Amino acid sequence: MWYSNDDCRIRHKGFPIGIARKLIVISIYLSSFSTSSVQGSSIKSEFKWICTNGNTQCRRVDVAYESSDAYPSVELCRLVCGEAGPLWPQPYHITITQRKLIVINPESLIIRIKPQFDTQITKDVIQVFRDNIGREYNNCRSNIETKVMVNINLSSNISHLDWNTDESYDLEVNTVSDSTVNVNINGNNIFGARHALETLSQLMTTYPESDNSTCLALLKGVKIDDKPIYSHRGLLLDTSRNFLSLKTIKKHIQAMAASKMNFLHWHISDSHSFPMETPRVPNMTIYGAYSPKKIYRYHDILELIYYGLVRGVRIVLELDAPSHAGYGWQWGPEAGLGNLTVCLNEQPWRQACIQPPCGQLNPSNKKVYDVLEKIYKDMIGLMPWSEIFHMGGDEVYIPCWNMTEEILKYMSGKGRSTQAFLDLWGEFQGEALKRYDNAIGNQNTKVIIWTSQLTDPAHIEKYLDKNRYVIQTWVPDTDELPEQLLSLGYKLIISTKNAWYLDHGFWGTTKYYDWRAVYQNQILLSPDVLGGEVCMWGEYVDDNGVLPRTWPRAAAAAERLWSNPTSPSSRVEARFYRHRERLVARGIEADAVVPRWCYLNEGQCG
Incomplete structure (x- = not known):
């Protein structure tokens, strides 16, 4: 059977009839548009959009539709449509x-x-x-x-x-x-x-x-x-597992600014690498950076801090300790300082840490605190205001310390119980805070620390002063830990593990959380809940994929933290899709979250 003269001509050229029919459809489709330059003009549309359904939804109509309220693009319609x-x-x-x-x-x-x-x-x-x-x-x-x-x-x-x-x-x-x-x-x-x-x-x-x-x-x-509901509306970026370029970090800041997020939590070091230049301790990057090209120079960080400030984003640096401290710390013996880190790259790693490469600071070596104080001084010099600093403090792996002879010798007479090691951990945290206070010259600054064994409500007050520490929780939404810490008088930043960990779904048995799950995650509303953060841990992302994996999902959390909406995600999808387009227009490689047809036909894909 022949479908048209065009079909006949295509088949005569040797195309099978099935392909011929597809080519005709494509030809007819393309002929319905007249193209012009890409920038400054768009493909001539055969459609218009009108605001319907009680001024809530933009509906696509034929271009012949005659009305002063018909707009040549869905973006123009969206300006006037909806609350x-x-x-x-x-x-x-x-x-x-x-x-x-x-x-x-x-x-x-x-x-x-x-x-x-x-x-x-x-x-x-x-x-x-x-x-x-x-x-x-x-x-x-x-x-x-x-x-x-x-x-x-x-x-x-x-x-x-x-x-x-x-x-x-x-x-x-x-x-x-x-x-x-x-x-x-x-x-x-x-x-x-x-x-x-x-x-x-x-x-x-x-x-x-x-x-x-x-x-x-x-x-x-x-x-x-x-005005915002929460004062802390954050995004965590991890640049230790995989280095992120300054250009990429700036794009994240741009996306945060567009979404009215205001705190960039920079997890700048870990056991994998130490990429932050510290003039007082140059060995940190000599021994810890992946390469001389993968170092955040002092002037680069200063530039980023101002870049963020102009866009309403404050950068909070995290120096994780005493766990997650490996490469960058291994030069101690050569410098006559002894072992600054222990269990470094220990194998098999599961006996000594949560994740390879292993490495934890050595609390039995007092020289560790001298080095920390010098690093703190360098970091304070970077920060225009130093009232907020993140000391890490999560995932200390007690078996590492328990297999280190010099630590066991230091603990001689204290026993080897879990409580004894918690006391050692608390001793470290107290001395580290003292050194930070020395560096800044102030004993009233706020320090953020992750939830861990040390923040267990049963004994947190023994180790962490509620007037100094803000606790960042990273437990599932079913965990009662946030409520328990609030009842003890601690201020919180909440990173709901089963909704706001954007790296999940790409490793192990973790689950991917789409933008709707991110949006619908409600956190506690209390004067002592400063806000929350979405977290993009860096094991499986670098410059090539971190932006689309983070955005626009992080923007879904941005609205939760700004206005704490009561509407379900189905009521806001048109605005959210428009915001994704906005991010793309501003040069942010935000991932697609819906077919283009659904963007052009609001409410038809829910």
Whole structure:
């Protein structure tokens, strides 16, 4: 059977009829589009989108559909559709006063700020905003005369980001006329203003003009009163198992900024490698880095810290100890300091550690604390504020110490019970904290530590001062440990192991948690719960895969930590899919979470 003259011609050229039919379908499909340049213009669409279902859902309609409320892209429709439009994370309170769009030339956008707040960090924050919206348009040559005036009002010059920083803001977009749009932003400091500018950028999207140029469309009227529920909204990156380039870390910071996450927990060292340059102890990288090219130089870390600050992200460094300390510490005997680490690369490794290569600090060697204090001083020099530091403290493997003769000799008379080794561990932690206090010259700083045997509610108060230590829990959501620690008066950061460990599903019997599982993970709401972190441990990721494995799933946790929503994931999927597209547009290799068809046809794949 012949299907058409085209089919006949294709078959005549030797194609089997099944392939011929597929080629015809492809040919017809391609002929329905007229293409133009990739940037600055899009493929001519045969569809429009309208906001339906009580202003909650964008529905695709035929291009012939005649209505002033039909938009040429789903992104334009999404600006006016839904309670929170395209915004991610969901604002604390939002009122859309004009559910219409106005086309603007972003080149004419003017930003004003009071002179006393016109600092370098303010200028850099504004430039990041301009760069972000710059990705949404190309060569806008429209004769649009609409003036957009952005007025930023700050209450202080504070550029200090910690758990007490006020990140709230007010934002109002008011279209006075077809030629005038006023945007007013109020924030207590530059971080609140930065969040407001991020929100403003999300209220804009590409608007196609003629002759292959694109401008921007802006939602005409909206009032937003916004603030985060949790003060700690974090992401852990591990650069010891596999080195991550500065470029990759910066992309994570960009994605965090787009999602209003504010703490990058940098697990910078482990038993595998020590890639952080420490000028006072250069042997750490000489013996611990994978190569001279895989070292984070002092000036590189300083640059990253400021890069994050401009984007509302504070970097918290973690020096894990006494466990997870191997390569980088093995030079002690050569320097006359004795064994700084024990069980180094012990085999068979299961007898001496949780994960190869083995290595734990030697608490019987007092020189260990001298080296730690020097490293602490170098790390403090990197941090613009040193009130927050992560001391690691998890997974001490007691059999390692129990098989080390010099440690057993040091413990002579104390016995070899679990309690005796816990006391040794507590002794180490107390001396390490003392050395950190010496380095910083302050005994009131906050130190974060992972949950472990030492944080067992039965004896945690013996070892860890609740006024000094913040406990980061990494137990499943069914574990009562967080509640027990709260009842004892400890402040917590929560990393739910069976929802927010993004490395799971790629090794052993662990389970992969999709964005819905990440989103629906609710953590305790208490003044002593500072917030939470999603964790991307580095055993199975490097520059080639860490971004798509982390994003956009981490953004799902970002909304949980910003607004603690009550809506199920099915109610927010259109916004989430839009945010994934936003990340991609900003150069973040965020993984696909749904077929493209589902993105273009909201609500049809649930």
